[in-house]
Amino acid sequence: MKVAVISFPASNCDRDALVAVKKFTNKVEKIWHKESNLANDLDLIIIPGGFSFGDYLRSGAMASISPIMQEVKRLAERGIKIMGICNGFQILTETGLLPGVLLRNKSGKFINKNALLRVENTETAFTKNYKKNQLIKIPIAHMDGNYFADVETIKKLEDSNSIAWRYVDEYNNLSDVSNPNGSMLNIAGVFNSKKNILGSMPHPERAVDENTGSSDGIMLFESLFS
């Protein structure tokens, strides 16, 4: 399994992603966004969190036109797995590789806490080691995590089972109270229709060691590397 982690100016979770991946393989490389080539034999590309280009214009907008993203798009077409976390999710929506957009949090505030999530689809390369409807704890840290899409797109996401996880309460119930940022249908992460691309506002790479408060993210990496 060969992995690339893309770095942009002001990416800040690239190291965390590397540390998480290195629990499973040493074949991982950090790649600068100005590169215009990605190896065809990559298995996984991670677009990490951060504040690429200072969130100028819109979160993820500037990064979406970096040279490397043409390559990411090319490899996405070939079915290579791509995971965008937090700012990486924003970049993937701006690129058009994932539907919808991440708006400013409804509260207008930056939110940094452990979020409780319900795993919605366990039939993907990213989530197969989780149990259906499993309740997991994964940290969130974002200003723009309010998932928004038009009614038609939301229906398509539901019909194609493309919602990865949703914000719930400790009893695994969906509610407005358990929704930290105002996301439609409490959506915390989505797949593309082919399920080779995942975008997630919660940070699984920050939950791979009990010492950091949760290791519930490890199963995502176990799914990918098993």
Place this chain on the structure above:
Amino acid sequence: MKVRIYITLKKSVLDTQGKAIENALNKNLGFNQISQVRQGKLVELELTESDNEKAKKIIDEICDKLLVNKIIEDYTFEVVE
């Protein structure tokens, strides 16, 4: 020519910054006569193109490719010089 592009959130999209500004004007500064505040962006640029039709085509293209996310935003523009 000098062009001003105005980018605004669609009416259906919650404008949290507009809301925060409205609250500040109402509650902190006492301007109770103000409501429905919406915040947007202004991009001003110089374009080496004298033909209005060609300019419009370029503006539409840069809005499509970078400046505007059409899922949530609308835009208008004016030629100022």
